[in-house]
Amino acid sequence: MDHFSDRLASSIVARRSLVCVGLDPVMERMPPALLERHRPAAAAGEDEAVAACFAEFCAGVIEAVAGTAACVKPQAAFFEQYGAPGWRALTETVACARAHDLPVILDVKRGDIASTGVAYRRAAFGGAPGFTAPVAGLAADAVTVSPYLGDDALTPFVDACADGRGVFVLVRTSNPGAGLLQELDVDGRPLYLHVAGAVARLGAPHVGDHGYSDVGAVVGATAPAALRAVRAALPHAFLLIPGVGAQGGATEALGELKVGDAGGYVVNASRSIIYAWQEGEADYRRAAADAADALRRELGPPG
Amino acid sequence: MDHFSDRLASSIVARRSLVCVGLDPVMERMPPALLERHRPAAAAGEDEAVAACFAEFCAGVIEAVAGTAACVKPQAAFFEQYGAPGWRALTETVACARAHDLPVILDVKRGDIASTGVAYRRAAFGGAPGFTAPVAGLAADAVTVSPYLGDDALTPFVDACADGRGVFVLVRTSNPGAGLLQELDVDGRPLYLHVAGAVARLGAPHVGDHGYSDVGAVVGATAPAALRAVRAALPHAFLLIPGVGAQGGATEALGELKVGDAGGYVVNASRSIIYAWQEGEADYRRAAADAADALRRELGPPG
Numbered sequence: 219m220d221h222f223s224d225r226l227a228s229s230i231v232a233r234r235s236l237v238c239v240g241l242d243p244v245m246e247r248m249p250p251a252l253l254e255r256h257r258p259a260a261a262a263g264e265d266e267a268v269a270a271c272f273a274e275f276c277a278g279v280i281e282a283v284a285g286t287a288a289c290v291k292p293q294a295a296f297f298e299q300y301g302a303p304g305w306r307a308l309t310e311t312v313a314c315a316r317a318h319d320l321p322v323i324l325d326v327k328r329g330d331i332a333s334t335g336v337a338y339r340r341a342a343f344g345g346a347p348g349f350t351a352p353v354a355g356l357a358a359d360a361v362t363v364s365p366y367l368g369d370d371a372l373t374p375f376v377d378a379c380a381d382g383r384g385v386f387v388l389v390r391t392s393n394p395g396a397g398l399l400q401e402l403d404v405d406g407r408p409l410y411l412h413v414a415g416a417v418a419r420l421g422a423p424h425v426g427d428h429g430y431s432d433v434g435a436v437v438g439a440t441a442p443a444a445l446r447a448v449r450a451a452l453p454h455a456f457l458l459i460p461g462v463g464a465q466g467g468a469t470e471a472l473g474e475l476k477v478g479d480a481g482g483y484v485v486n487a488s489r490s491i492i493y494a495w496q497e498g499e500a501d502y503r504r505a506a507a508d509a510a511d512a513l514r515r516e517l518g519p520p521g
Numbered sequence: 522m523d524h525f526s527d528r529l530a531s532s533i534v535a536r537r538s539l540v541c542v543g544l545d546p547v548m549e550r551m552p553p554a555l556l557e558r559h560r561p562a563a564a565a566g567e568d569e570a571v572a573a574c575f576a577e578f579c580a581g582v583i584e585a586v587a588g589t590a591a592c593v594k595p596q597a598a599f600f601e602q603y604g605a606p607g608w609r610a611l612t613e614t615v616a617c618a619r620a621h622d623l624p625v626i627l628d629v630k631r632g633d634i635a636s637t638g639v640a641y642r643r644a645a646f647g648g649a650p651g652f653t654a655p656v657a658g659l660a661a662d663a664v665t666v667s668p669y670l671g672d673d674a675l676t677p678f679v680d681a682c683a684d685g686r687g688v689f690v691l692v693r694t695s696n697p698g699a700g701l702l703q704e705l706d707v708d709g710r711p712l713y714l715h716v717a718g719a720v721a722r723l724g725a726p727h728v729g730d731h732g733y734s735d736v737g738a739v740v741g742a743t744a745p746a747a748l749r750a751v752r753a754a755l756p757h758a759f760l761l762i763p764g765v766g767a768q769g770g771a772t773e774a775l776g777e778l779k780v781g782d783a784g785g786y787v788v789n790a791s792r793s794i795i796y797a798w799q800e801g802e803a804d805y806r807r808a809a810a811d812a813a814d815a816l817r818r819e820l821g822p823p824g
Contacts, residue, residue, distance in 0.1 A: 242637075245650045257652055264651040295633060295640035299656055302609040304644075309604055329667055330598060330630055331696040334545075337598035341607075347548045348567040349560055353602055364632060366669045366691055368698030388669055393634040395671030398719065402712065404705045409712070416701065 221426030222384030227480035240488025241292040243272040269303035276311040282503035284318040321359040329364035335374030360384030379424040379432035392438025392461030414451040439467025457483035463490030481520035524729030525687030530783035543791025544595040546575040572606035579614040585806035587621040632667035638677030663687030682727040682735035695741025695764030717754040742770025760786035766793030784823035
């Protein structure tokens with residue numbers, strides 16, 4: 219049976235890399251040469267022009283990091299800003315990553331009632347119903363999901379694990395305001411550990427050959443104590459760890475979280491890799507490749 | 522100053538209606554005449570065909586309910602399934618509602634770190650930066666937002682209240698699994714009331730001439746005790762109340778929640794209105810108009 223967790227583990231082992239490259243394209247930081255090439259002839263073509271610029275930029279980054287990153291994480295928000303053309307650029311970006319054999323974690327943080335969740339699942343992974351053929355959707359490998367609505371919000375995505383897809387549930391996020399709800403004390407434990415309990419329960423039936431579940435957790439590097447607690451609660455889950463690089467989280471303490479032959483986590487860096495060219499290297503692709511490789515070495519081997 | 526809450530209140534008062542019509546288009550329930558008209562010539566055009574069908578269907582519903590509904594709530598998930606064409610249909614649906622002077626609550630339940638939240642805000646409401654002109658985005662009036670990431674997730678949208686936009690924060694949702702997190706006891710109060718506290722705090726600076734805040738709350742009709750508690754905690758907020766109709770919530774107890782000249786809430790019904798044609802009326806538009814008017818009468822006058 220095809221498991222997302224096995225595809226991710228295989229990529230980590232083959233590339234000896236725990237790096238996830240976040241694809242967060244923003245107009246203000248596009249390389250000048252790309253901006254020049256895509257400048258629209260008229261204001262009416264703004265969305266199309268930006269979307270084409272983003273698609274080329276992301277393709278360049280993907281190609282550059284394909285040897286050193288274990289996976290990529292496109293952030294849907296940055297594409298959605300530009301409407302239908304932006305969505306098309308997101309679709310192309312997912313397809314480009316898959317063409318380079320890079321698992322794609324679609325960062326959408328969706329979460330809704332069950333009937334709506336099925337629609338969001340289809341948007342991420344495809345499936346029936348179209349008129350006569352199943353819809354394609356974005357054809358991502360995995361998706362991030364928000365737990366506020368409870369099991370209803372998670373189950374439609376967890377069900378897709380049987381079709382080889384993966385889910386990362388927000389448990390303890392990396393942002394400054396994360397504590398407002400996530401750190402609230404519930405029966406002597408922070409709320410986020412109650413969410414981790416739900417992840418363990420939902421993920422138990424979906425474990426691949428490498429020993430990891432297809433249902434993982436998002437835990438920020440900016441909260442080291444939470445990282446240790448979540449790893450203890452979820453010894454078989456892949457952790458998606460944002461918050462290093464631009465957000466300031468440290469990588470030193472991550473080594474102790476390693477489990478199994480593929481480490482059991484990936485560390486996401488977005489801006490510090492894709493905009494590394496702004497630190498002096500002329501070519502954004504070479505700068506991204508160098509930054510991804512530097513993080514790969516910093517994180518050490520997976521096993 | 523232009524306030525979202527004043528536009529919504531004016532619409533409620535003018536139409537004497539507390540009804541929000543949810544626009545949740547699904548292939549399986551499109552009227553046969555529309556399916557026939559939009560059937561694609563080849564499987565390659567599936568997404569375009571479904572999107573065109575949805576756009577026509579939603580335009581028909583909007584026109585039919587424009588006199589009896591206070592506002593509409595398109596659910597983004599149902600459009601996202603069909604990729605870029607689906608997003609275009611969503612854009613057209615929002616524009617159609619605004620052309621009928623119906624405030625649009627875009628149901629997206631987004632929630633992310635601050636820099637990403639700004640991108641989601643732009644997707645919903647538009648704004649700079651494009652190449653030379655501000656991007657249009659979906660140009661909705663208000664948006665639903667998920668609170669799991671804390672203030673960071675809410676603030677980018679709350680900031681848009683200064684530009685006449687509105688926000689509805691998920692507080693106590695209508696789905697069966699809502700209790701998993703939302704009802705957890707934190708310091709003697711359910712978690713959802715802690716979220717309501719954040720809504721009160723964030724909404725206090727954004728109150729319009731009708732006395733309502735531009736920052737409202739989503740509270741399901743399926744949880745009557747929660748409805749009363751949230752109303753007590755948020756006497757100046759607009760409540761967006763889903764869960765009647767197909768989800769089974771009752772409308773009898775809603776009258777006691779009324780505050781001010783415009784009631785201070787809208788009750789959303791989606792499937793029971795837009796698919797009322799499946800109960801026997803041949804024309805889906807007339808069936809939707811009748812179902813919306815029946816709910817309007819059931820809810821009584823706003824004041």
